[in-house]
Amino acid sequence: MADLRCDFVGIKSPNPFWLASAPPTDKEYNVRRAFEAGWGGVVWKTLGTDPPIVNVNGPRYGAVWGADRRLLGLNNIELITDRPLDVNLREIKAVKRDYPDRAMVVSLMVPCEEEAWRAILGMVEETGADGVELNFGCPHGMSERGMGSAVGQVPEYIEMVARWCKAHTRMPVIVKLTPNITDIRYPARAAHRGGADAVSLINTVSSITGVDLDSFSPEPSIDGKGSHGGYCGPAVKPIALNMVAEIARDPETRGLPISGIGGVTTWRDAAEFIALGAGSVQVCTAAMTYGFKVVQEMIAGLEQWMDAKGHANLDAIRGRAVPNVTDWQYLNLNYVTKARIDQDVCIKCGRCYAVCEDTSHQAIAMKPGRVFEVIDAECVACNLCVNVCPVENCITMERLEAGALDERTGQVVRPEYANWTTHPNNPMARAAE
Amino acid sequence: MKLMQPADGSGVGPRTPGVAAGRLDAEALARNFDDIAPPLSDHEALVAADRCYFCYDAPCITACPTAIDIPLFIREIATGAPEAAARTIFDANILGGMCARVCPTETLCEQACVREAAEGRPVEIGRLQRYATDILMAQGEHPFSRAGATGRRVAVVGAGPAGLACAHRLAMLGHDVVIYEAKPKGGGLNEYGIAAYKTPDGFAQAELDWLLGIGGIEIRHGQALGRAVTLEGLRAEHDAVFLGMGLGGVKALGLGDLEGVRPAVEFIAELRQAEELAALPIGRRVVVVGGGMTAIDAAVQSKLLGADEVTIVYRRGRDRMAASGHEQEHALGAGVRIVSGAVPVALHGEDRLQAVECAYTRDGSAGLEVTGERFTLPADQLFVAIGQSLAGVPDGLAVEGGKIQVGAGGRTGLEGVWAGGDCTPGGEDLTVTAVAQGRDAAMDINAALTGAGAARAAE
Numbered sequence: 001m002a003d004l005r006c007d008f009v010g011i012k013s014p015n016p017f018w019l020a021s022a023p024p025t026d027k028e029y030n031v032r033r034a035f036e037a038g039w040g041g042v043v044w045k046t047l048g049t050d051p052p053i054v055n056v057n058g059p060r061y062g063a064v065w066g067a068d069r070r071l072l073g074l075n076n077i078e079l080i081t082d083r084p085l086d087v088n089l090r091e092i093k094a095v096k097r098d099y100p101d102r103a104m105v106v107s108l109m110v111p112c113e114e115e116a117w118r119a120i121l122g123m124v125e126e127t128g129a130d131g132v133e134l135n136f137g138c139p140h141g142m143s144e145r146g147m148g149s150a151v152g153q154v155p156e157y158i159e160m161v162a163r164w165c166k167a168h169t170r171m172p173v174i175v176k177l178t179p180n181i182t183d184i185r186y187p188a189r190a191a192h193r194g195g196a197d198a199v200s201l202i203n204t205v206s207s208i209t210g211v212d213l214d215s216f217s218p219e220p221s222i223d224g225k226g227s228h229g230g231y232c233g234p235a236v237k238p239i240a241l242n243m244v245a246e247i248a249r250d251p252e253t254r255g256l257p258i259s260g261i262g263g264v265t266t267w268r269d270a271a272e273f274i275a276l277g278a279g280s281v282q283v284c285t286a287a288m289t290y291g292f293k294v295v296q297e298m299i300a301g302l303e304q305w306m307d308a309k310g311h312a313n314l315d316a317i318r319g320r321a322v323p324n325v326t327d328w329q330y331l332n333l334n335y336v337t338k339a340r341i342d343q344d345v346c347i348k349c350g351r352c353y354a355v356c357e358d359t360s361h362q363a364i365a366m367k368p369g370r371v372f373e374v375i376d377a378e379c380v381a382c383n384l385c386v387n388v389c390p391v392e393n394c395i396t397m398e399r400l401e402a403g404a405l406d407e408r409t410g411q412v413v414r415p416e417y418a419n420w421t422t423h424p425n426n427p428m429a430r431a432a433e
Numbered sequence: 434m435k436l437m438q439p440a441d442g443s444g445v446g447p448r449t450p451g452v453a454a455g456r457l458d459a460e461a462l463a464r465n466f467d468d469i470a471p472p473l474s475d476h477e478a479l480v481a482a483d484r485c486y487f488c489y490d491a492p493c494i495t496a497c498p499t500a501i502d503i504p505l506f507i508r509e510i511a512t513g514a515p516e517a518a519a520r521t522i523f524d525a526n527i528l529g530g531m532c533a534r535v536c537p538t539e540t541l542c543e544q545a546c547v548r549e550a551a552e553g554r555p556v557e558i559g560r561l562q563r564y565a566t567d568i569l570m571a572q573g574e575h576p577f578s579r580a581g582a583t584g585r586r587v588a589v590v591g592a593g594p595a596g597l598a599c600a601h602r603l604a605m606l607g608h609d610v611v612i613y614e615a616k617p618k619g620g621g622l623n624e625y626g627i628a629a630y631k632t633p634d635g636f637a638q639a640e641l642d643w644l645l646g647i648g649g650i651e652i653r654h655g656q657a658l659g660r661a662v663t664l665e666g667l668r669a670e671h672d673a674v675f676l677g678m679g680l681g682g683v684k685a686l687g688l689g690d691l692e693g694v695r696p697a698v699e700f701i702a703e704l705r706q707a708e709e710l711a712a713l714p715i716g717r718r719v720v721v722v723g724g725g726m727t728a729i730d731a732a733v734q735s736k737l738l739g740a741d742e743v744t745i746v747y748r749r750g751r752d753r754m755a756a757s758g759h760e761q762e763h764a765l766g767a768g769v770r771i772v773s774g775a776v777p778v779a780l781h782g783e784d785r786l787q788a789v790e791c792a793y794t795r796d797g798s799a800g801l802e803v804t805g806e807r808f809t810l811p812a813d814q815l816f817v818a819i820g821q822s823l824a825g826v827p828d829g830l831a832v833e834g835g836k837i838q839v840g841a842g843g844r845t846g847l848e849g850v851w852a853g854g855d856c857t858p859g860g861e862d863l864t865v866t867a868v869a870q871g872r873d874a875a876m877d878i879n880a881a882l883t884g885a886g887a888a889r890a891a892e
Contacts, residue, residue, distance in 0.1 A: 067483040069476070347551040350489030370492065390486050391551065 003313040004299065006040060006103075009172040009257050011130040012293075013040035013103035014231030015302075016314060017270065017295050020261050020282035021045050021107035021133060021176070024292075026081055028091035028286040035095070037292035039301060042323045043104025043282060046080035046135045047088050047120065049110050053079045059220035062209035064235060067126040073235035074285050075209045076269075077220065077227055080109050085123070093127040103280075104128075105174065109135040109147050112157060114164045121169040126303035131172040134161060134189070138204025139180050139230050149203070152178035162194025174259060175410075177201040177243075179236075184243040185250045192253050199247065200259035200282060202240045204230025225256045233285035237263030241276055245325045248277030265294075274314060275321040293406030302393075329420040336406050336413050337381040337397040339363070345394045346372060352385035352395060360384050377407040446740040451785075452693065452813050454714040456739025462710045465737035469630040470534070478564045481557045482511035488547055493558060495497055496545035498860060498869040499526035503542060505560055512567055519569030520576055522562055527601045527872070528571055528594055529638050531623050532865045534631050535561035537726075539759040541865070556574055561859035570639075576648030578605035585882045588613060588671040590658050593621020594864045595677035597644055597856025598871030599878075604649035606879045609756035612650060613667070615657035621679055622855075623864065628730040630737070657825070658758070664827035668849055673878045676837065676845070676852040677871055680862075686722065686759065686817050688777060691785030697721060697731035704734055716813030718742045720789045722846040723818030724754035731816045732769045744770045746777060748794055748801060756862065757809060760787055772810075778801060780815065789815055823856055834858065840879025851878055 006016040018041035019034050020023050026045040034042060055078055064073035064371050081088055096104045106129045110116040124132055129426075135142075143150040151157045158175060165173045175191035177184060179202040191199050206228045210219040218226025221257030240262020247253050260278030264270050265286040273281050286294050311317050341352070349368040356364040363378035364385060374385075381397060389395045400406060402415035445455050457465070473481060486508040493503045501522050509518035522529035536542075538559035569576060585608045589596045590615040596862035600610040618624050623637040645652070656662050658678055667674045683696040693716065707713050715738040721728050724747035736743045747754055751761060751773045761771065772791070779790040793806045823835050831838040831846050836858040845853040853870030860866025 068480050347547040348488075348492070349486045349547045350491075351486060352491035366490075370490075 001302050002311060003219050004302060006280050006314060008103070008175070008259060009131065010142055011041070011103045011105065011172060012101070013280070014101055015295075015299055016274065016280045017298050018042060018103055018105070018259070018280055018282045019195055019287060020284040021135065022288070023076075024284060024287050031091075034287075034292050035099045035102050038295045039102070039292065041105065041280070041352065042112045043107050043133050044088070044092055044129075046107040046109045046138075047085055047124075048080045048108075049116060049120070050085050050341055052082045052084055055079055055082050056222050057059050058222040062220040062229060071233060071285075071289050073207075073209065073233045074232055075207045075220070075229040075231045076204070076290065077140050077229040080135070080138070086118075088121055089127050092124075092129055096128045096130075102406060103130055105131045105133050107133045107176070108133045109138070109142060112146060112151060112161065117161060117164045118168040119173070121165060125169060125171060127189040129171065131174060131197075132165065132169065132269075133174040133176050134165060135176050135201055135203075137176045137178040137201075139178060139206040140206060140228060149178040149180050152176075152187055152203070153181055155186045158187050158190040161192035162191050162196040164376075172197040174200050175196045176203055178203045179239060179243060179262075180206050181377035184246050185253065188247045188256065188415040189252045192256050198257035198259060199253075200244055200261055201247070202236065202262045204232045205239065207231035222348040232263065233289075234263045234265050237265075237269060241272060244273060244278055245276045245322065248319060248327050249294045250324045262358065267298045267305065270298055271302060271305060271317065272321075274318050276325070277319040277322050279314075324354070331419060332417045333423065334416060334418050335421065336400045338376050338379050338400060339381065339383075339395055340398045341372055341374060341385075341395050342393070343371065345391055347391055347394075348372070349390060350379070351390065355384050355388050379408060434761045447739045450717055450813075452714045455711045456715060457711070459711050462738070466630050466633065466710060468633050469628075470563075472567055473557075473560050473564045478510055478561060479517065481561055482507045482850045482857040484548060485511070485548060485556045492545035493542040493556075494587035496541045498541070498863065498866045499532070499872070500869075501525040501529065501562070506521060506565060507556065507558070507561055510561055515565045518565035521537070522547065522566055523569075523576060526865065526868050527564055527598055527644060528623075528640065528864065528868045530566040531594070531637065532634065532868065533559050533566055534636070535623075535627055535865070536865050537757045537760065540757045563626045564672035570643050575643065577605050577647055579605055579647060579649055582609070583607040583883065584672070584799070585609070585672045586611065586668040587878060587882075588668070588674045590674065590676045590852070591615075591621060591677050591678035592619030592652055592839045593677055593854060593867065594623060595679075595871035596621070596675065597641070599675045599677060599851075599853065600650045600871075600874035601644055601647055602872050603878060606875070608649070608879070608882065610630070610650045612652040612850040613658065613662050614652055614654050615678070615681075617654050619654075621650050625705055626698060626699070626727070627705070628731075628734055629705055638761060639856040659827065664829070664847075664850070666668045666826045668847075672849070672882055674850045675843070675871070675874055676850065676856060677854040677867070679855045680821035682813070682822035683817070684778065684820040684822055686777060686819065687778045690778050691782050691786040692784055693813055694780065694781070694815045697723065697727050697816035700731055700816050700820065701727065701734065704738075710738065715740050718810070718812050719744070719816065720777075720810050721745045721818055723747065723820070724749070724756060725820075726756050726760060728816075728818035729756045729764050731818055733764050733767045735814075735816070736767045736769055742770070743768070744772055745790055746775050746789070746810070747771065747773045748776045750774055775808075777815070778807065780801065781809070786812055786815055788812055821855070842880075843874030844877065
């Protein structure tokens with residue numbers, strides 16, 4: 001059986017599945033239920049300075065749904081914990097005492113003053129918590145008070161606060177990054193320079209989930225008005241994966257531990273984050289959609305896949321996909337594929353034809369009897385037909401072997417690797433040596 | 434399976450001998466004749482609609498005799514615009530509400546659905562169509578308006594699906610229409626045929642009233658062609674005539690006349706018009722002869738009225754029955770027995786029917802042959818459903834194979850006379866086909882009256 005034990009910057013947990021700092025980790029009651037359900041760790045919902053903030057008293061969440069009202073994206077305008085600091089600290093201590101094998105990380109957000117950070121770090125240390133996560137991510141509410149993403153959007157602030165924290169605590173310091181920036185590498189580098197032990201990402205994406213077409217209020221609506229919230233859930237996963245990969249492969253931050261967050265809903269999502277370099281994964285929306293029990297599927301699924309593939313432990317898969325993330329200019333232009341339609345499984349819906357004919361390259365022919373066939377001389381291998389086909393594996397991309405003729409270009413496929421950097425059309429191309 | 438309980442108190446029940454009313458109590462009858470396919474809820478409709486792949490040049494459209502743009506209306510449902518969906522449906526088929534209830538979708542659109550090929554479970558097109566049309570019709574407003582008056586008058590014979598579809602389209606195009614209907618109510622087989630549980634709660638009349646909301650259509654009842662009115666008279670008084678009178682005659686068994694033997698269509702019409710089902714007499718043992726929808730509807734409804742034993746006798750194999758496999762399964766599920774490959778050869782009884790003697794058949798060199806192997810079914814009633822026939826065809830119309838011959842657009846050989854629906858060939862006598870023929874004839878009549886197309890060239 002694969003070993004799922006996780007050691008993330010010295011923070012140990014029986015599995016890599018942590019609950020992210022969010023509503024599910026706001027109270028002792030919830031966190032005990034989470035640990036009973038099998039979660040490997042939690043990042044306690046962000047603590048601030050007293051007096052506690054207040055939340056709106058109308059809806060805090062908005063959502064985007066797919067078929068059968070499946071929740072695809074969730075948006076929240078909830079702030080950090082609205083309970084007194086001492087209550088949270090007392091509860092953190094009690095839970096950690098009763099679940100010593102689970103990871104207990106405490107999320108923090110206090111004003112950008114060294115004394116404020118020093119003071120709260122001391123209090124957290126006394127709870128026996130395993131580490132702290134600096135919330136530089138929340139895009140709503142707190143940022144208007146100079147905290148959250150207001151810090152996370154300024155690399156200099158990130159570096160400064162990280163440095164303060166490292167100076168005032170023996171606990172590992174994780175910096176949580178906001179995706180609401182243009183290039184995730186800058187804040188990650190700043191955290192690294194400041195001495196942070198790790199980064200976690202992504203926090204939520206600034207969003208409006210919809211507009212009520214009767215009242216013309218943004219959703220979620222508070223008395224007819226709405227404010228941007230933080231978007232999370234399956235919809236943001238691709239954004240998160242890319243940002244994790246960018247940090248994992250950046251020369252300046254390579255090797256910096258990453259706790260992956262953003263739309264982790266199944267074991268498969270978690271495995272993908274780990275393959276792109278995440279040391280642990282944090283989950284929120286899946287738990288907020290289905291309850292804490294989902295972790296049992298995540299554990300079982302990850303174990304089964306690792307066993308099937310012969311991966312003994314998390315180290316065996318961590319970062320395995322990172323070397324394969326590259327820049328566009330290095331992609332092999334001599335890799336030529338053509339779409340192939342398996343007539344035995346085709347159900348003749350014609351979606352491939354409609355999209356290719358209307359929006360792409362007119363590379364699919366519709367023949368009598370609703371037989372759809374690829375026209376090699378037109379097919380640029382864009383993959384759109386594969387993506388819209390409702391039958392899995394009905395349309396596949398088949399590679400043309402070296403020496404074969406690409407009917408579209410009239411060129412024979414060459415065996416060697418060649419990319420844009422040396423392409424004759426590239427004005428910047430270096431002369432072949 | 435619907436419950437069938439003996440009526441209490443009266444002592445009459447399914448096993449009471451002979452022909453008797455009130456075999457089931459009112460509650461059981463109400464349950465038995467309730468909506469067979471209850472409408473989809475909003476959420477069910479969204480889930481069902483989401484299964485549609487929005488196929489290119491969709492096979493379901495091709496399979497629909499009225500060519501409703503099915504993927505479009507389903508997408509309109511999926512995006513929360515069922516009224517728009519209903520308009521898409523009514524644009525092609527003004528009786529889309531009835532068709533959603535009575536179409537054999539399993540042999541039309543849903544059979545063609547690519548998900549039927551993929552997984553044996555098509556998109557529920559019929560139920561989605563009912564969902565959308567119910568919503569728009571419940572809003573009470575007629576969704577179409579008439580074009581400017583043309584001053585032309587068209588006579589439509591028969592207020593059945595073909596006549597109504599023709600009349601509606603003509604009215605929409607600005608013509609004035611008078612429908613000459615033989616019966617006291619309009620709707621044709623929607624009102625007098627079709628199993629009651631497919632169209633409960635007076636839907637046929639409600640749909641008729643809603644359809645007439647377009648304006649410009651007058652229905653005159655008691656106006657049977659050949660009696661109250663003549664084709665010559667109609668031609669003289671109108672700019673065009675559309676014949677959609679259906680099949681007024683029934684084919685007889687030719688085995689003599691005993692009490693208890695009657696056409697199935699008559700029994701169904703009586704049932705549809707019954708004020709109180711408990712007052713409707715039905716035999717303890719009922720035999721139905723035939724293999725089409727009428728046979729199925731008569732047999733199932735006999736069972737639902739409380740008949741103890743109901744048997745359908747069909748001359749060929751079940752695979753040759755005009756009723757779909759789905760309909761056959763429905764009958765079997767209701768407790769009807771289907772004896773295939775047999776024909777009645779003699780009726781027994783003094784004044785009243787007591788038994789039907791049948792013989793097995795086989796496929797011989799000269800077609801179907803009756804064998805000497807016989808069996809006898811005790812029977813209190815025999816409903817004959819071996820087909821209907823054209824009755825009272827006016828002179829001057831070409832009739833072939835028992836149907837009025839028509840060309841493109843429903844033109845008959847007579848100048849200014851069109852025809853469609855069951856009295857013309859094609860389409861297996863389905864409601865939806867009648868609608869298509871009526872609508873298409875209206876378009877052709879309009880072209881002729883307004884001088885569009887060929888008619889323009891002739892002038």
